[in-house]
Amino acid sequence: MEPSHVLVPLDGSPLADDALEHALDVFDCQITVLNVVTPLDADMSEGGVLEPDEARLNAARTRADQLVERARHQTAAKDRPVETAVETGEPAETILAYIDTTDVDHVVMGGHGGPKTGALRRLLGTVATTVVGKAPVPVTVVR
Template sequence: MNRVLVPVDGSKPARSALEYALEQFPDAELTLLYVVDPMVDYSRRRAYPGYTSDDEHTTEREKGEAILESSLEAIPDDRVVETALEGGPPAQTIVDYADEHEVDTIVLGSHGRDGVSRYLLGSVAETVVRRAGVPVTTVRGG
């Protein structure tokens, strides 16, 4: 496997997935992907009427940049890693990115929700597993 995509969101499961990818794919090209979810902007605008979409998008983008920078700090200095920041629904954006960039595998963290909470909240990991055209490894963390 030459190209490994590791979606990151600042969570413990995402950090565990990054650690797993570093250990299991020592010679692979890693790409860390942060997805800016437009629904976060929408939800905050509805909950806090004074926010503009421009302000909120910048905030979410800055959050993504900070998470990518923080994730890079966990990478050994001799390891070359790319980062990407994309906007869209998280699961579909991850799958699309993998397709468009010829990724060989995806390693992502899973919160391990089940039952009603998974039904109500949805599961990015589950959707990626179902829709991705490449192997997906989910790593529970936390």
């Protein structure tokens, strides 16, 4: 069954851009791009040395706005409208919450491998692995 609403999470990586291209090429339906602004806290900063502050959060929001604006231009070049959203939170959980609160029925996202433990995490990346494992809709991972 063809989806009617595809979500493409963007993080500024080339694989996320490839995921958007894939969604535009394959699916003829509503597409929403989502960027998740991750709040900087002591657990995520350089060994807990950096304190969260408004300037860092504003810079992250500005970057998010730039990413979704770039996606608008990318989709306009293909004469395709796109919805955009910027949310704040932990990426995988925020993506899953977005799916649960909207009519999204398919996700297309970039996968990032790395030196994590476990074969699936090395192949897909931790955010993609979590979304694939918990999403109530089909997920296409672009590598």
